[in-house]
Amino acid sequence: MFRNQYDTDVTTWSPAGRLFQVEYAMEAVKQGAAAVGLRSASHVVLATVNKAASDLSSYQKKVFKIDDHIGVAIAGLTADGRVLSRYLRNECINHAFVYESPLPVSRLVVRLADKAQLKRQHISGLTLIILQEQVCTQRSWKRPYGVGLLVAGLDETGAHLYYNCPSGNYFEYQAFAIGSRSQAAKTFLERRFESFNNYSRDELIKDAIFAIKETLQGEKLTSAICTLAVVGKDEAFHLIDQKIIEELIDSMEIKEDAPADQAPVTDEDGSTGAAPMDI
């Protein structure tokens, strides 16, 4: 992507019909640390790579519980992700207050997409309520959200995994990966996704860890570098304990040849091997 004269404002079209600012926002997602999501008929699993800005700091939180039945994993500007999580939580609480039932996942992602992309041009009293801050593509003084969200949730129609991108588009997936080096995870998932619907909860979790491993590409897979969360039919959304992740990784590595021995020697940065600008 090259700098050009059409990329200053989000409200400027290029002659080729592109909004460069929106595309640059999507670049921000590609630079973030990886996040993957997998769905079966009854469960959805989210996994993220914990990148710390430096060895001295802790890693950024990338998985957020939105409600008992919905959680999100983000990649990109985590600050934007936090703001959006707050918005999503509020939407769920308000819906439950009025309708005494959980907000269906498909409705939540639509609201999120609308927030990222304003549909209405003029401001009237009514639409003002719908226009929240981030009306990215139609106000020149605003910028798009620099974060992609994997929304995992369960509702009456079953288990769902959506990807919301800064452009305001969203799609439903059986499995998906976003962030840096996510192509490796996508390739891995493409080979296996057809059987995901029938997977048990534990198989789904194992494959999520495998997918994360693919994005690490040589770095040692430890429980410290991986955050895992699951939501299921009779299971509220929650993060999985580090100890359990540790056990799963150990049981997986016993089957493979242990690459674990070599890792501390080849790593030049230190244990996490985090690149400075990755989020």
Add this chain to the structure above:
Amino acid sequence: MALRRDWVYENNGGTCVAIAGSDYCVIAADTRLSVGYSIYTREFSKICNLADKCVLATSGFQGDMKALQKNLAARHLIYQHQHNKQMSCPAMAQLLSNTLYYKRFFPYYTFNILGGLDSNGKGCVFTYDAVGSYERVGYSAQGTGAGLIIPVLDNQLKSPSPLLLPAKDAVTPLSEAEAVDLVKDVFASATERDIYTGDKVEIVVINASGIRQELMELRKD
């Protein structure tokens, strides 16, 4: 006596009681919902579990009761998202007071008792009026049967009674089982004389191991 046509409230009757102990709290409320001289239902719960260590019992107008409970439950969810932990009982007590006063000029017609464990694991009971004036006490009763029950509690739970000058938040030296028995006795007596109290009493006990619930039958007349 004609009803005012702008009277938007209704008293659905019922009684709530709570007793704080050194490491437990007992909250109880009857399950009868009435209006006038009629009964709407015999199986209505006036108790709401707001948090791990915090339970609200409300008597008065059931519409406002429900709205208030939902409001507090939603606020608690927000708190949990922001602070990553459950609200403590004293924090919830302040929140309830503020919520009630917020509608000072169109009040929630509710008479509340909040019970639970404070951050030291000691039992605490907070008692409210309709617009949010509250106080931490060792025991309390609210609702139509309160006038029959409070004098008995004053007499039986000597140490936390305001009649003998103790510390403000003294709790009763009774054991959990004794307190539950006292609550059962007190409800049985109130049922005899108060027409709005009866059917069943729902007793909730909070202690270090969690919240447990018990139902006891009362006179149905």
